[in-house]
Amino acid sequence: MANNVHAQATSTAVLDVPVIAPGHDFETVTESVAQIPLARRTPLGWVFGFLIGLSLLMLLQVSLGYLVLKGIGIWGTNIPVGWAFPIVNFVWWIGIGHAGTLISAILMLFRQQWRMSISRFAEAMTIFAVACAAIFPVFHTGRPWLAAYWLFPYPNTMALWPQFRSPLIWDVFAVSTYATVSIVFWYVGLVPDLATMRDRAASLFKKRIFGMLSLGWRGSARHWHRYEVASLILAGLSTPLVLSVHTVVSFDFAVSVMPGWHATIFPPYFVAGAIYSGFAMVLTLAIPIRAAYNLEGLITMRHIDNMAKVMLATGLMVGYGYTMEAFFGWYSGSFYERAMMWNRMFGPYAWSYWMLISINIGLVQLLWLRRVRENTKLLFVMALVINLGMWLERFVIVVTTLARDFIPSSWGMYTPTRWDFATYFGTIGLFLTLFFLFIRFLPMIAMFEVRTLLPQAKVKAEHGH
């Protein structure tokens, strides 16, 4: 990290807003982050937010408990729409996770130093989003204990393997690899900061907990060397995952022969959509957090602006995807592809298509305006709406295709039940609960990385040492 601070010093000077607000030094950076988990008093706002998350989490427990008792008939999922909310929500959550990996892996390899302030909680977001996503395919089977066995058939007393030619099993490997690498990457990045927490904690109990978690980190040159090597390797491992995981998720659709799914544009278009929705979620989290914890000096307008720009870029790619889908529908010359596109635009679910288009092609254009990118309140609302837009995208893809396939006699409408919504909002509760616990108990910004951005860290070689 330290060897590229020179390049960084010149590049920030070009831009009008610095990555870290002026006036910060080593101590203030550490103090403003470390005091949050170490504070004895829990802020009332945190308790309020946590309780909202916890009550939604209880809703998840109730709805999954009832699901296991009654079977998936409590959901609206039924033939012909056998993949309904569960898959929509699964893809939505997995997509959201992608921003965290992009920020911590790809932006690290590209030496984008603005990522340092947001990488920690974006990575946490990734892990929690993957946890939420995993719930859906497993419970969609109705018997999660059997689903676990089918996915990892050990002990293999059936002497049978899962169908390796099915994209669903590719999904299992893609997502479990993604979860594992993300957790390890996140934890490795936490170790130096956990040691800082150990050193700053007042009570012996906290010192011991953080001490155990920091794995004996003393900050020696050898430790830092190993840390740099490990995080570079992990970034290298994570980088292909940013592209591969959602590619494999898109194969769930693209490998089938359904009109509207069987398209070569799906992998890149899904990856762009994932990053788009992921940055919307990072903004959704970053804007209230920096205000609530007075972190505007560390998560500056520069970060907000950059994230909004990434969102605009990926939003335009997604918009290109929608345009090409419509074009392919016509250009394919296939009667069924054309019928599918017509049905999407003017069929019974046309409302979802036009809502999607107006958000992901229409609303997102506001991000061209600097005034919009500088207005955090408006950006927060836009990020929420874009999250909804990306959810609608998956709804349109899954439901419109399945509800009307080749034979009109097998058409059928899908209506979600209250349990569908309860499970969906329940996973949002799980996400919020985990996230609130994270910001209360762990340093949510990588203090040691942000410190390297300070002017004091830029030691000139000619001055000795």
Next chain:
Amino acid sequence: MQVFSKSANYWSRGSIIAGLFVVASLVWMVLTLQRSDFVTSANQFIEQPVQFSHQHHVGGIGIDCRYCHTSVEVAASAGIPPTKTCINCHSQIWSTSPYLEPVRASFREDKPLQWIRVHDLPDFVYFNHSIHVKQGVGCETCHGRVDRMPLMFQKSSLQMEWCLDCHRDPTRYLRPRDQITTMGYQPAVAQAVLGPQLAQEYNIAGVEHLTSCSVCHR
């Protein structure tokens, strides 16, 4: 201030080894337990309404399996004999034994004996005795040395891997049709020679068919 004592280094290193050991033991335990007799209920004697001894009737007297299990060559089920089959002999021998009173009571009152099933396959498996017998799979191959069982017990795990072990390569287990009910069968020539020969002679289907799902799950 030192947070941990000096020995913490040893504890932390030890805990890595101990953690690996615990994980390895758990994996080993799950793998072993799932194949154990406790789960498969193999090798466990089951108490019946009459403690019928195959050891005595098959091993001692030498009655052929098909004397009682009459439908084994023609039907899915080998067949549980009616009480009349018992009475064929036991009206003459041991006809007053108190041990056999449940059999006589069943005959008198015309109520079948309630035998307890020993080999209970899952309901989603369609097993047919006749095809196995016809293609040269001996009774002993699945049921073990019945002539040495004082009380009937399940010899094999009946898990799918056990079925597939044969379905993936049946030649290792085939015997001539006239040796089907033989207990303690020894092939006259090497099984490696005899097996493929019999498979061809009996026109046994290829492994693609034998391992296709719908052969057993319909």
